[in-house]
Amino acid sequence: MNLRTPGPIPIPDEILQASAKQMINHRGPEFQDLVNNITQGLKQVYRTKNDVLTLTGSGTGSMEAAIVNTLSPGDTVLSVSIGVFGDRFAQIAEAYGARVEKLTFPWGTAIDPNVLKETLEKMPNVKAVLVTHNETSTGVTNDLESVGKVIKDADKLLIVDAISSLSSLPFYTDDWGCDVVAAGSQKGWMVAPGLSFLSMSERAWSAFKESRMPKFYWDVGKAKSYLDRGQTPWTPAIAIMYGLEVSLKMLIDEGLDNVYDRHKAMGDKVREGVNNIGLELFAAESCASNTVTSVHIPDSIEAKELLGSLRTDYDVVIAGGQGSLDGKIMRIGHMGYVPDKDLTEALGSLKSGLDKAGFQPKYSGARG
Ligand SMILES: Cc1ncc(COP(=O)(O)O)c(C=O)c1O
Structure with a gap:
C-alpha cells in the first residue's frame, strides 16, 4: 500500500525490524540505556539543551501535558489557530478551566505576526500563547521563528504543537524561544503511533511549579524524576522506543x-x-x-x-x-x-x- 496520509506513515524496514525485538524489564539497565540514548537523540533533533520527555500516548497526550503542566484554572491563554489542530489546543485548555482568548486566521493561510503582535499588546493578562507549527488539517506551516519572536518580545510562555513538523521541517526549540514543544511518533519520526515527546524550557519548569491544573498520568514532574533514573513513571511503549532509537540514528546520520x-x-x-x-x-x-x-x-x-x-x-x-x-x-x-x-x-x-x-x-x- 502506498500510504500517503500525513501520519501514520510507512516505516522503513530497519525500524520495523528493531520494533519486533523481545521485551525487556522497563526497570532494568537495558531500558536505562534505551531511554538515555533516545533522550540524547531527541535533544539533537529538537535542537535543545533541555531534556525531552518521552511519553506513552498519542500526540494529543503531549498537547494535554503541555497545558496541564504549565497553567492553572483561570489563567488567560491566547490560542492562535489556523485549523483543526489549533482549535483542539484551545479545547484542551478550555477543558481544564483556562480562560481562552482566540485569534484565528482563515484556513489555508498562516499566522500574521503583526496581527499577533497587535493582539498581544491589547491583552496584557495573557500568560501563554498556543501555536501550531504545521497545521496538518490545512497543509500550512507557520513562520514559527517570527511568531516566536513576537511572543518572546511580549514576554509570554510559548507552547507549540510541532507534531507534524518536528523531525521533518526546520525547527530550533531554543533559538526560537519555544518553552514547551509537543511532538508525536507517527509523523516524521518514522515509527508507529503511540509515543509523544515534550520539551520544557527553564521558564516552562518555573511555570510547572506554579501550575495547579489537575494532572496524574501526564505529570512531567514525575516523568522528569524517573528520566533522571533512566526510567518512565508508567509502563512505556517499549517496542516503539526500540524503533525510535534506530530512526533517530538514521535522522542524525543523514x-x-x-x-x-x-x-x-x-x-x-x-x-x-x-x-x-x-x-x-x-x-x-x-x-x-x-x-x-x-x-x-x-x-x-x-x-x-x-x-x-x-x-x-x-x-x-x-x-x-x-x-x-x-x-x-x-x-x-x-x-x-x-x-x-x-x-x-x-x-x-x-x-x-x-x-x-x-x-x-x-x-x-x-x-x-
Ligand atoms: C498538528 C497536529 N496536532 C495534533 C495532532 C494529534 O495527534 P494524535 O492524533 O497523535 O493525538 C496531529 C495528528 O494528526 C497533528 O497533525
Whole structure:
C-alpha cells in the first residue's frame, strides 16, 4: 500500500525490524540505556539543551501535558489557530478551566505576526500563547521563528504543537524561544503511533511549579524524576522506543539539514505534480507545508468516491479533509523516507483516478 496520509506513515524496514525485538524489564539497565540514548537523540533533533520527555500516548497526550503542566484554572491563554489542530489546543485548555482568548486566521493561510503582535499588546493578562507549527488539517506551516519572536518580545510562555513538523521541517526549540514543544511518533519520526515527546524550557519548569491544573498520568514532574533514573513513571511503549532509537540514528546520520532539504524537495515535487494535473492547491504558496499538501477537490468530483477508488484501484491512500473541509480538500502526506517512485506513482494514480471520474482541468497551464 502506498500510504500517503500525513501520519501514520510507512516505516522503513530497519525500524520495523528493531520494533519486533523481545521485551525487556522497563526497570532494568537495558531500558536505562534505551531511554538515555533516545533522550540524547531527541535533544539533537529538537535542537535543545533541555531534556525531552518521552511519553506513552498519542500526540494529543503531549498537547494535554503541555497545558496541564504549565497553567492553572483561570489563567488567560491566547490560542492562535489556523485549523483543526489549533482549535483542539484551545479545547484542551478550555477543558481544564483556562480562560481562552482566540485569534484565528482563515484556513489555508498562516499566522500574521503583526496581527499577533497587535493582539498581544491589547491583552496584557495573557500568560501563554498556543501555536501550531504545521497545521496538518490545512497543509500550512507557520513562520514559527517570527511568531516566536513576537511572543518572546511580549514576554509570554510559548507552547507549540510541532507534531507534524518536528523531525521533518526546520525547527530550533531554543533559538526560537519555544518553552514547551509537543511532538508525536507517527509523523516524521518514522515509527508507529503511540509515543509523544515534550520539551520544557527553564521558564516552562518555573511555570510547572506554579501550575495547579489537575494532572496524574501526564505529570512531567514525575516523568522528569524517573528520566533522571533512566526510567518512565508508567509502563512505556517499549517496542516503539526500540524503533525510535534506530530512526533517530538514521535522522542524525543523514544530517538534519539534509532531512529538511529532502522534505522541501518532496513538497516541491507534489505541488508541481498537483498543478500539472490541473488541480488547485488549497494552502497559499508562501506557507505551503513540506510534510503535507492540501488540494482542492473540484466541485464535479465526489471526494469519498475519488479517495475510495484511489485506495481500491491503485492501492494509494490519501487523506480527506477534516472539519469544515471534509469533502472539499484532500491531503497528500510526504513525511519521513518516501521513495521518489512512491510520490510519482501517487500523483500518477491521482491523475488516472480523476480521468476516470471525468475530471476536466480548467487551467490552461495544466499539463497532463
Ligand atoms: C498538528 C497536529 N496536532 C495534533 C495532532 C494529534 O495527534 P494524535 O492524533 O497523535 O493525538 C496531529 C495528528 O494528526 C497533528 O497533525
